[in-house]
Amino acid sequence: MVVDGGAFQDLNYFIDKDPEFKATLDDFWPRFIQANTYEQGLLGFPLNCSTPLMYINRDLFRQAGLDPDNPPKTWNEVYAAAKQIKTLGEDIFGYRFGVDDWLLEAYIWQFGGQIISEDGREMLIYSPETVAAWNFFQKGVREGIFIFGVSGGNELDLSGRIAMVVRSTGSLGYLKQNAKFDLGATTMPGQVKEVVPIGGANVFMFSARPQAEKEAAWEFLKFLTSTENTKRWSLATGYMTSRISAFESPEIQKIMTDDPRFALTYQQLRDSAVRRPWYGPYPEVHAMITSAWEDAMSNPTKDVDAILKNLHKEAQYVLDDYYF
Known part of the structure; x- marks a missing residue:
């Protein structure tokens, strides 16, 4: 605005x-x-400025029989590694994520989806690609190999129970200083596309x-x-x-x-x-996206397709009200 x-x-x-x-x-x-x-x-x-990196607990990788020097490069590989790491214990999780706004944008883009048109006037978020992205992360939560939460991220990331997490470049110094495990880092995984905000x-x-x-x-x-x-x-x-x-x-x-x-x-x-989306009412739109994401991930049996379809419709009302 x-x-x-x-x-x-x-x-x-x-x-x-x-x-x-x-x-x-x-x-x-x-x-x-x-x-x-x-x-x-x-x-x-x-x-x-920063870009998001994926940080890994190299100790957990080794314990699970994985090579920490060959970390996952795609989200499918993240899922496979997380599933293997989960066998280490019920309180061990392969990947942690939350409601970080820029990472939510990245997930959508990496699976081939779009959020909003180039001119900021049309919502594009309801698509097979975005549905696939949200279903992917919801499945990981539902199966207990991913963990989702809106708070307590730092504590979890330093607990030694999280194998992979995506955080800012600016987190590298903090994690190096505070992690009690062998900390690794790699580029953020891609899927259909390799793109980061x-x-x-x-x-x-x-x-x-x-x-x-x-x-x-x-x-x-x-x-x-x-x-x-x-x-x-x-x-x-x-x-x-x-x-x-x-x-x-x-x-x-x-x-x-x-x-x-x-x-x-x-x-x-x-x-x-x-660059991240910036158009006039986008902060309001993104708050709606984040709320829908939290709903889908906190309730991993909910219908992602229905959630995204409703989100698309409600967010388009916001754009129409702003521009017309």
């Missing part, structure tokens, strides 16, 4: 007046710039502020997104660098040489990362 309402300043206005900065624009990761470009122009710069945060400038304030804000944005500062931010938080030059710095390269798990998110950024 803030984008549709023109709340954010088109940064091209300042870029075009600042040739020195403009010459460095290609130094930003291209997919981050694409993710901040709208009909109104380039509205933001990346700050602490770009998460994290970007920085914007409000268009309605006085010109003097916007000029000052521009100087701050340049400072914040400089190579040195995006490098420092990444080193301190574990999130991705905004600029390629920061990624190529000796400090960042050393981290990835010492621990290749930190390089995985950049692999995804280059190969499969996309």
Whole structure:
């Protein structure tokens, strides 16, 4: 809504007046710039961006007779591994998931489904592909090899009872510091498609502020997104660098040489990362999607087809009310 309402300043206005900065624009990761470009122009710069990674408990893999150096690459492989890991005990689960909004988008896309049309005016979520995705995860819960919950994720992930979980790039440092088991990481599984959402945060400038304030804000944005500062931010938080030059710095390269798990998110950024839906009423629509997902996964015998069909209809009312 803030984008549709023109709340954010088109940064091209300042870029075009600042040739020195403009010459460095290609130094930003291209997919981050694409993710901040709208009909109104380039509205933001990346700050602490991430992609989701799959973290694995290598100890559980070994105990189940699986190779932790060859983790699942598709959701079918995740299911097969989870089923084998479940034989270790009733309180052991192959995969944990919840209501993380960006991961729900990823599941739909990875199974070949779509959520909303390119112009944001038409719901596309009710499809055989999305039904298949939701049925897949519901089946895992119903069989007891996946575990679904809306809270307590950190505790479960550190308990040693979860073999696989998908979390942010920014979780790698936290899990390394706190896990008492052999922690592995790999790219997020695909299925029909290999695609992941770009998460994290970007920085914007409000268009309605006085010109003097916007000029000052521009100087701050340049400072914040400089190579040195995006490098420092990444080193301190574990999130991705905004600029390629920061990624190529000796400090960042050393981290990835010492621990290749930190390089995985950049692999995804280059190969499969996309912008999340953003259209005017999408926050309301996504809240409806999340609620329907929670209903289906908390009650794993419910009819996914009926849930998605009703969700599609109700969400389309929201779009129609917003645009027409």
